[in-house]
Amino acid sequence: MNAEIITIGDEILLGQIVDSNSAWIGQQLNLLNIRVRQITSIADKAQDITQSLSLASSRAELIIVTGGLGPTKDDVTRQTISTYFNKPLVRDAAVLKHVETLFKRFAPDRMMPEINKAQADVLDGCEVLFNDVGTAPGMWIEHQQIKYVFLPGVPFEMKFLTTNRILPKLRDGQREAVAHRHIITIGLGESFLAREITDIEESLPESIKLAYLPKLGLVRLRLTQIGESESSIDYFHNLLVERLGRHVVSTSDISLEQAIVESFTQKGLKLATAESCTGGGIASSITSVPGASCIFDCGIVAYHNTIKQNLLGVDPKVLDQYGAVSEQTVIQMAEGVKKLSHADYAIASSGIAGPGGGTPEKPVGTVWIAVSGKNKTISRLFNFQNSREINIERSIAQALAMLWNLYIEELDN
Known part of the structure; x- marks a missing residue:
């Protein structure tokens, strides 16, 4: 129809x-x-x-x-x-x-x-x-x-x-049964993902279609089968999940935020955030998920350096030497809010979202993100573009992806 x-x-x-x-x-x-x-x-x-x-x-x-x-x-x-x-x-x-x-x-x-x-x-x-x-x-x-x-x-x-x-x-009024299966993946772009599963996709029968649904930070796969027994779609769904391994976030049609909330709830883990350039966007994305109160401890928007120092414990010498938008600062922000809240994991962001504020050394779109986990802290530099809205959106997506990857790594260890 x-x-x-x-x-x-x-x-x-x-x-x-x-x-x-x-x-x-x-x-x-x-x-x-x-x-x-x-x-x-x-x-x-x-x-x-x-x-x-x-x-x-x-x-x-x-x-x-x-x-x-x-x-x-x-x-x-x-x-x-x-x-x-x-x-x-x-x-x-x-x-x-x-x-x-x-x-x-x-x-x-x-x-x-x-x-x-x-x-x-x-x-x-x-x-x-x-x-x-x-x-x-x-x-x-x-x-x-x-x-x-x-x-x-x-x-x-x-x-x-x-x-x-x-x-x-x-x-x-539906004449034929329709079945859907979902896989939420992270860490592989759409083209790389397609290359990884080419042989499986080519072996799909006419009754099963595979759709790629990319979004910032992740790619959703949707299998749709019209008619026939659902054992057929389940077989190919399991093949894809096994092939993609640790890149699989969920086999339900959910967001990365929901997967984080569900997984952290199951493991009894807590999360905190310390944000500058994202202005609370990371915390908002998590707390928009029902049940987030089980895992979310606190979110601090530390725009001014005095808040970074007095509340998060960022060393003034670090701010003077490296600046607010730096690896050293964002690491101390993440570790500071984790210590303050007694959370298991913490995310911190600091950057120049734009449209102003950039310098030749640190142009608009420069963003540092750090995630502090149970055993270590990781950080990463991103160089986005000139759009403030897009820079913030990309920063949030990358922060959540970094959190998930560290969580999975520490889970395996």
Whole structure:
């Protein structure tokens, strides 16, 4: 089945919000082997919606539309699809009662405006996708052998309806079983990784496809099998895991941060961070993972040298002789925060993220990272580019990769 995703909202086109809905929906459809042919973002205009629906219907069998289902005049999706399908809007009593109940709960002292009742208006003959977590319901419409799904644009409402209303219907209609297996790797670039497993990849049967999904610091491998017994995909999955050995971080579809949290939790290990140029980004990436409180002791953003000295114990002579952005300083930062927190592992970063602050000796993009482990401390110099955002992102990715590699090394020893 081919699908197309249409997101409606001027705020997307103006760059005020990022269209995360399409990425998430695409991921869910991929797990069902439903191929997304195109993603389109359009304005809250009837003409644009009509034109997009017409074009999508010529390419896809499933069309998912998010946005434009609010109660205000700029939300024109309902009226537009009424015209497009040549069917009237009707007020759904159950949805109206739900909207009134929600309004009373959150605004008990106010009378619900008449305009809010319009959120209970749905296309006549559609399947109403009841929205337990919001006011606007979704709509499932089948027209000329094409499935149309209209969802609210609020991400948590869209995800609820997709998970609880849409995906079960799509699974029920799936003719062939689809199986996925994942391998998260570190330490090998995409081309080097491909070279290592060329013979295995070439031996895959037609029913199994291998996808490379590179990201800063790691590469994800995804095996997808359509039909047949899952023993076949498991066989090749095991071959890849065995071949890649210590480069394998996880065989689940998780992030490196999640792998660190899970592994450190299992081993009873603690982590601390001392950051300068990354500004708390390393700590944030770890603490964004549920369960991080089991392994994360503290994170210190030591921008000023006095904090490096007084809190982390960096020697003033080291700062005077080598500077804040140096191997000597970042090592003392890592070892200092590990001592302060009594953690098992510590990460430290110091660099020139940019756009200013660089010198001929230490240009913008110069970053030192150190990781102190149970038995030793390692450090590494990176020379990135002139973009502050990219420099910080790359520093975080490399810091986590260094942490994982040292952890695995010490685990083996």
